Structures are given as C-alpha cells and as structure tokens.
Amino acid sequence: MRVRGFPRTRFFYRVQLPHPEVFLMNCLQHFITFGTFRSQQLQFLMTIKTSFLSALLLLAFTGVSYGQSFTAVSDGFINVGRSSLAWGDYDNDGDLDLLLSGDPVNGSYTMKIYRNDAGTFTDINANLTGVYNSAVSWGDFDGDGDLDILATGRSASNSNTWLFRNKSGEFVPVNAGFPAVGSDGAVAWGDYDGDGDLDALIAGNFSCRLFNNNGGVFTDVNAELPPINNGWVDWGDFDNDGDLDIFVMGDLGGVLVSDIYRNDEDFFTAMGTGIMPLSGGTASWCDVDNDHDLDLLVNGFDEYLEPKTLIYQNLGGMQFFCMIPGMVNSSLGTVAWGDYDNDGDADALITGQNPACGSLSSVIYRNDGGYMFTNISAGLAGVERGCSTWGDYDNDGDLDIVLSGSSESGSPITALYRNNAGSNVFQENTPPLAPAGLTSTVSGHQVLLAWNQATDDHTPTQALTYNLRIGTTPGGNEIIACMANSADGHRLISQPGNVSNDTSWVVNLPDGNYYWSIQALDQAFLGSQFAGEQQFTVLNAGILKNENPAVCHFQNPFSDQLSIRSEGKFRIQIRDSFGRIVYTGDEPEFHHEIETACWPSGVYLLNISGEKGNYMMKAIRK
Numbered sequence: 001m002r003v004r005g006f007p008r009t010r011f012f013y014r015v016q017l018p019h020p021e022v023f024l025m026n027c028l029q030h031f032i033t034f035g036t037f038r039s040q041q042l043q044f045l046m047t048i049k050t051s052f053l054s055a056l057l058l059l060a061f062t063g064v065s066y067g068q069s070f071t072a073v074s075d076g077f078i079n080v081g082r083s084s085l086a087w088g089d090y091d092n093d094g095d096l097d098l099l100l101s102g103d104p105v106n107g108s109y110t111m112k113i114y115r116n117d118a119g120t121f122t123d124i125n126a127n128l129t130g131v132y133n134s135a136v137s138w139g140d141f142d143g144d145g146d147l148d149i150l151a152t153g154r155s156a157s158n159s160n161t162w163l164f165r166n167k168s169g170e171f172v173p174v175n176a177g178f179p180a181v182g183s184d185g186a187v188a189w190g191d192y193d194g195d196g197d198l199d200a201l202i203a204g205n206f207s208c209r210l211f212n213n214n215g216g217v218f219t220d221v222n223a224e225l226p227p228i229n230n231g232w233v234d235w236g237d238f239d240n241d242g243d244l245d246i247f248v249m250g251d252l253g254g255v256l257v258s259d260i261y262r263n264d265e266d267f268f269t270a271m272g273t274g275i276m277p278l279s280g281g282t283a284s285w286c287d288v289d290n291d292h293d294l295d296l297l298v299n300g301f302d303e304y305l306e307p308k309t310l311i312y313q314n315l316g317g318m319q320f321f322c323m324i325p326g327m328v329n330s331s332l333g334t335v336a337w338g339d340y341d342n343d344g345d346a347d348a349l350i351t352g353q354n355p356a357c358g359s360l361s362s363v364i365y366r367n368d369g370g371y372m373f374t375n376i377s378a379g380l381a382g383v384e385r386g387c388s389t390w391g392d393y394d395n396d397g398d399l400d401i402v403l404s405g406s407s408e409s410g411s412p413i414t415a416l417y418r419n420n421a422g423s424n425v426f427q428e429n430t431p432p433l434a435p436a437g438l439t440s441t442v443s444g445h446q447v448l449l450a451w452n453q454a455t456d457d458h459t460p461t462q463a464l465t466y467n468l469r470i471g472t473t474p475g476g477n478e479i480i481a482c483m484a485n486s487a488d489g490h491r492l493i494s495q496p497g498n499v500s501n502d503t504s505w506v507v508n509l510p511d512g513n514y515y516w517s518i519q520a521l522d523q524a525f526l527g528s529q530f531a532g533e534q535q536f537t538v539l540n541a542g543i544l545k546n547e548n549p550a551v552c553h554f555q556n557p558f559s560d561q562l563s564i565r566s567e568g569k570f571r572i573q574i575r576d577s578f579g580r581i582v583y584t585g586d587e588p589e590f591h592h593e594i595e596t597a598c599w600p601s602g603v604y605l606l607n608i609s610g611e612k613g614n615y616m617m618k619a620i621r622k
Contacts, residue, residue, distance in 0.1 A: 069340070070364075070378045070401060070417040076121050077114060080104050080132075080386075081412035083404040087391035088138035088147045089492040091115065091169055092485070096393045096494060099149065102386070102404060103132035105412055109156055111136070113171075119394050126171050129162055131155050133182075133385075138493050139189035140481035141165075141198045142216050147483065147492055150200060152178075152185040159183060161202055176218045181205040184280075190235035190244045191498070192263055194507045196470055196479035201246065203233045208248055223268050226250070226257045228279075236285035236294045237500040238262075238314060239557060241620035242448075242603045244500075247296065251279040256303055262318075265618070273320045275312055278302060281330070286337035286346045286523075287501055289313065289371065292462035294500060296320070297335045297348060307331035307355050311371065317622055318557075323371045328363050329355055333383070333405070338390030338494075339523035340399045340419055341366060342429040344458030346523045348373060351403060353384040360384050360408050364401075381415050382408055391494035392524070394418060397429045399494075399524050431489065432456035432464055432520040432528040435503075440516070440536040441575055443607045446618070447514075447536060448575070450504040454520035454528060463523060467497035468505055470516040474533060479514065480507070482530075489519050489527040497521045504603050506618050513537050557620040560597040564608070573607045576600075596621060 083102025090097050090113060098121065101111040109130035114121040134153030141148050142165060149164040149171060159182025164171040178200065185204025192199050193212065200211040200218060208225035211218040231250015238245050238260055246268060249258035256277035261268035281300020288295040293314040302308050307329040312320040333352020340347050351362040360382030365373035386405015393400050393416070404414040437452035449468070453461045469482035483492045497519070499505045514537070517530040564572065574583040574594075582604070583594060599621050606617040 069376060069419060070380065071420045072381075073416050073418045075114075075402075075414070075416040076123075077402075077404075077414040077416065078104055078110060078112065078123075079412040079414050080110060080404050081406035082132040082134070083386045083412070083414070084134045084136045084151075084153070085387045085389060085402060085404055085414075086136050086138050087389060087393070087402070087494040089490075090138070090147045090166060092146060092492070094485075094490055095395055096391045097121075098393075098402060099136050099138065100404065100414065101128075101131050101134040101136050101151065101153065103412065109154075111151065116393060124169070128164060128171060129155050129160075129173075131162075133184050135185050135187045135204075137187050137189055138483075139198045140477070140483055141189070141200075141213060143197060143478045143481045145477050145481065150187045150189065150202075152181050152187055152202065152204060154183045159205070161185070161187070163200075174216075176200075176211070178202055178211065178218065179205070179207060179209060181207060184230040186231060186233045186250075188233050188235055190246075191480065192235070192244050192246075194243060194505075196507060196509065198481070201233050201235070203228050203231055203248070203250065205229060206253060208233065208250075210246075223261075225261060225268060226252060226259075228252060228257065230279045232282045232300075234283055234285060236296075237502055238285070238294045238296075239318065239620065240293060240500075240502055240603075241557065242499075242502055242504055242506040242618065247283055247285070249275075249278050249281070249283060249298065249300065256301075258298065260320075271318055273312070273318070274322075275320060276302060276308060276310060276322070278308060278331075280332050281308075281352070282334050282336075284335050284337050285500075286496070287463045287465075288337070288346055288367070290345060290460040290463040292501055297337065299330045299333060299335045299350065299352060301331045307353055309335065309350060313371070325365075325371060325373055327365055327373060328361055328375075330361065332385050333362075334386070334388045334403075336389055337523075338399045338525070339429075339459070340364065340390070342398060342427055342458055342524060343367075344456070344460060344523060345369065345463070349388055349390060349401065351380075351383050351386070351388045351405070358408065360406075362388060362403055378417075380417060381413055383413060389494065390525070392526075397526075427458065429522070429524055429526055430457050431526050432459070432522055434489075434528045434531045435466065435518050435520055436531065438516075438518065438531055438534045440534060441605060442536055442538055443575065443605045445508055445510065445538055446605060447507050447509060447538065448504060448603065448605050449507065449516060449518075451518050451531065453503055456520070456522045459522035459524075463501065464520045465497035465501045466499050466503070467491070467519045467521055467527060468499045468516070469518070469530065470507065470509075470514055472512060472514060474515050476515060479509065480516075482519070484519065484527055484530075486517070486530055489529045491521065491525055491527045494525050496525065506603065506605070509538050511538050557622045558596060559622045560595070562594045562596050562619060562621075564592050564594070564606075571609050575605045575607075576602060 080102025087096040111128040131153030138147040152161040161178035181204030210223040228250025258275040278300030311323040330352030337346040362380035383405030388403035435451040441448040470479035
C-alpha cells in the first residue's frame with residue numbers, strides 16, 4: 001500500500017455528538033480507510049484507534065447491560081477435545097444435523113453424526129473412523145444431491161484423510177488417494193476450475209495439495225501452494241473475478257506464512273498481501289463492511305507464539321488493510337462470521353487460547369458498523385483445540401452455536417447454545433428475494449452466467465452471497481451441486497453461497513444441454529427461493545481447454561488498458577457479463593492494446609481466433 005502525506009485541504013464537521021467517542025472513532029475510521037498518510041502518522045492514528053477501542057469496550061461493560069442471549073441446552077453430544085465439527089442436513093429432512101469428531105479422553109477417538117429430529121439429536125452409529133486433531137467438512141462431491149464427508153486427522157492406528165460417500169444415509173468409504181496429512185490438518189471443498197464439481201484442498205504435515213475432481217476421480221494438480229503444518233485453508237473469491245481463490249496460513253517449519261493465492265486459471269499466484277503470518281488458528285471470509293468484496297478475519301499464533309485476532313479489510317485492487325479490531329486475541333481456536341441478531345451485518349464468534357497463561361474464551365462480538373464490535377458477554381464456555389460454528393438447528397430464524405474442545409480444566413466439552421432472544425429482541429428474519437435478470441453467454445466451452453443483485457429485509461444488497469445450481473436435467477444438481485433444496489431454497493449447510501458475493505460466474509463445460517438457477521443468501525445463511533430456471537447449450541465447441549495457449553492477455557486484472565499478445569495475426573471479440581459485445585476487431589499486430597477506461601468494472605470473456613487456434617479467456621476490470 002503506497003502512503004503519502006496529508007493533503008492540505010482542511011475538513012470541517014458540523015454534527016451533533018450524542019456519543020463523542022463513537023464519532024471520533026468513525027472519523028478515524030474514515031481517514032484510515034480512505035486517506036493517505038506518512039507511515040508515522042498512520043502508526044500514530046492506529047495507536048489512538050486501539051486505545052479508543054479499549055475504552056469503548058470498557059464503556060460497553062460498565063454502561064450497558066446485555067440480557068442473556070444464548071442458553072445452553074441438553075443435546076446428548078459426546079464431549080470431545082482436539083476436535084472438529086460441522087452442521088449439515090445429511091438426510092435432506094429440512095433441519096441441520098451435526099458431524100462431530102475428536103478425543104473424549106476416556107474412550108476411543110470418535111467421529112459421529114447426530115441426526116436432528118425437531119431439536120432432539122440421535123447418534124446414527126454411522127461407523128465412521130474415529131479421529132482427533134481433526135478437520136471435517138460436508139460437501140456433495142458426486143453431485144447426487146446429498147452431503148458427503150471429507151475428514152483428516154489421527155486415528156487410533158495412523159494418520160489419514162478419509163472420504164465418505166453418502167448413500168441414502170449410509171456412509172461408505174471411498175479410496176480417493178488423498179495424502180495422510182494427519183494431526184492439525186485442514187480440508188476445504190471448492191470448485192476452483194469451474195467444471196461444476198467440488199475439488200478438494202487438503203493441507204497439513206508440511207504439504208498443501210489441490211485435488212481436481214473429475215467424475216469422482218481425484219488428481220493432484222501440483223498447484224505449488226506453500227507446504228504448511230498446523231494451519232488453515234479456505235476458498236473465497238476476494239477479487240470478484242468469477243473464480244475461487246485460496247487463503248493459506250500455517251507453519252513452514254519454523255517460518256510462518258499467511259497469504260492469498262489468486263486463481264489464474266491454470267495456476268495460483270501469491271498476492272503478497274502483507275497479512276500477518278500465523279499458525280495454529282483459522283480464518284473466515286465475509287463482507288464485513290457490506291461493500292461487495294470479501295474481508296478476512298484471522299486468528300492464531302504469531303512468530304513469537306503470541307495469540308492474535310485481526311481483521312483485514314479488502315480495499316480492492318489487491319490491497320488489504322489490517323483493522324486491529326480490539327477483539328480478544330486468540331489461537332488454537334475458531335473464528336466464524338454469522339448474523340446472530342438479524343440486523344443484516346455479520347457478527348463474529350471467536351474461541352481459543354488467550355495471551356494470559358491458561359486463559360480460554362468463547363466470545364461473540366456484535367457488529368455495530370464501521371469496524372466497531374461489542375462483546376455481548378454471551379456466557380459461552382471457553383475452549384481451545386476445538387471448533388465452533390453457527391447454525392439455526394431449531395429453524396426458528398436465528399443462528400445458534402455449537403462448540404467443542406478442551407475447557408480450562410483440561411476436560412473435553414461439547415456444548416450447544418440456543419439463541420433465545422429471537423422475536424423478543426430481534427426483528428424477524430425473512431429470506432431474500434430471488435435474484436432476477438439471469439443471462440448466460442456461451443463462448444466455446446466457457447459459459448458466463450450472470451444475474452442481478454437481489455434484495456433482503458435486513459442484509460444490504462452488496463453483502464448478499466449467491467448459491468449456483470447447474471444440472472443436466474430440469475431441477476438437477478449433476479454439474480454444480482447447490483447443497484440446498486432446489487424446491488424451497490433450504491440450505492443443507494450453514495455457510496455462504498458457493499459463488500461468494502459475485503453476480504456473475506464462469507464455468508467450463510463439455511458439449512451438452514444444461515439447466516441452471518441461482519439463489520441469494522443473507523448474513524444468517526437464510527436462502528431465497530431459486531430464480532426461475534434457465535437453460536443453455538454448449539455445442540460443437542471442440543476441445544475443452546487449450547494447454548499453453550499461443551495468445552495471452554495481461555495485466556489481469558486490468559484497469560484502463562488491456563494488452564493482448566499473439567504469436568500471429570488474430571481476431572478478437574470481447575463480451576461483458578451480460579453477454580453484450582463491447583469490442584471486436586481484426587488485429588494485424590502481434591501485440592495489441594485496447595483502451596478500456598470507459599468500461600465498467602466486472603468480468604469479461606475474450607474469444608480470440610488466430611493462426612495458432614481459437615482460445616477463450618477471462619479477464620476482470622478493476
């Protein structure tokens with residue numbers, strides 16, 4: 001981030017100040033976010049900001065009394081430490097079931113599925129391999145409309161990574177050839193290549209490997225991601241260019257790393273974002289400030305083994321700014337975003353070990369806007385070496401919490417907390433309206449799908465995420481599984497949509513007829529109805545993908561000029577995300593510059609034909 005001196009222009013404010021500390025914080029936030037500074041001035045302002053955040057937290061405790069919003073309920077879950085968990089409706093009955101793994105200390109390592117029957121949980125005896133120091137994730141990898149399981153960890157006999165296919169509620173192990181990353185690993189599902197099926201990202205034991213899913217067969221694509229241990233990986237389209245990027249953090253063997261790796265079609269590029277290197281923690285993508293790009297909440301140990309919790313604001317143009325939110329510093333725990341109070345912005349759940357020796361916490365921070373957060377004193381049990389997550393298990397319209405891990409006494413714990421403020425305090429949360437204006441633009445095997453932004457009763461339009469479905473049959477999920485009920489929009493997992501907060505997405509498909517639709521999700525993961533189904537056809541497009549193309553475009557993302565280089569003469573046609581042709585021409589030169597200063601930001605499809613062949617490419621204007 002380039003810094004310069006203060007402008008000479010003076011700023012005058014004439015405002016009423018019922019809460020002067022909030023006003024000053026907002027002013028500081030305005031300058032820090034939008035101003036330009038010398039480094040000393042920036043450091044001085046950040047010091048002031050941190051001091052005022054501490055003062056505001058003190059005021060919150062002394063001047064405001066918050067009612068108990070979360071109540072521990074009897075759940076029947078086994079108590080586990082060194083654990084992982086995930087909500088998912090594995091039986092498609094309309095409520096969230098729980099996948100739980102870990103070490104009960106007095107007994108064998110475990111991995112269990114608890115079926116939710118109107119708020120009563122029953123162990124289904126799924127016969128899964130018990131693991132600890134684990135990571136688990138739901139995902140429909142085979143596109144059959146139900147949730148499968150990806151898990152890694154240490155079992156009684158060895159370290160391994162397991163894939164279990166859901167066959168009508170029975171879970172069958174699949175030999176996918178995944179590496180045995182073992183303890184303190186991380187797993188994440190995501191369709192990085194736009195071919196419609198979920199690919200597997202698996203990290204740990206000083207490795208980080210991406211496996212391409214091709215009809216249920218997984219192949220290591222040698223993505224050259226940093227070989228981490230005791231770390232975290234997650235997918236998110238931070239640059240809104242219509243494909244999934246990767247956040248990686250962890251220990252390289254005495255040296256820590258935290259960075260975003262941009263998806264550049266055939267490879268991933270380290271962005272050098274300046275995010276503090278951490279290990280022993282997690283991260284969560286979310287549009288915290290409702291400005292239509294993904295920000296990042298992270299926690300973990302720094303290089304001095306000090307716990308940290310930080311928010312990185314996405315400023316656009318590949319720039320991130322550390323906000324220092326004044327939250328409790330934590331490691332060996334979880335960070336997760338979710339709108340627990342139905343006010344339309346994302347609140348933070350943070351668990352783990354704190355800087356004070358032996359101190360653990362589980363804290364909910366209410367988002368008050370402007371990167372101001374208030375600890376609501378929710379009364380949750382402090383845990384470390386475990387997991388916590390949001391999910392509306394009782395279908396009453398607000399997010400509840402389940403957490404697990406080691407307590408301050410060292411004993412394992414699993415606890416379910418019902419959000420009982422509900423309609424007594426919060427506004428009723430209704431689903432967003434379904435997106436409109438669906439369009440599809442076919443260019444060879446690349447298809448650009450686009451839709452208009454939806455609206456919601458509480459969540460700002462810019463912060464809605466979207467969930468894409470593509471099938472080969474009407475209403476089907478055979479190509480991109482939406483992990484939602486296509487009839488009523490009910491989400492099978494408690495997560496944002498599979499295409500982030502983008503309003504266009506690029507897929508790369510073979511010849512065939514396809515049916516697709518899209519739904520919107522709010523910050524509490526409540527889904528709209530799916531939009532009216534649309535259809536497109538990919539026909540006689542030739543080979544699916546060109547390796548080592550003879551043409552290229554740069555820089556990508558571009559701003560006021562798009563450069564194209566070819567090994568011979570070429571013709572080019574460029575379409576925007578609505579399928580409109582914005583440029584066409586025959587270019588006799590090997591290197592051609594296109595002026596794009598008047599083009600709006602967004603995704604563009606390039607169809608280039610020349611002496612060396614035909615190529616379809618994607619570019620994004622900042």
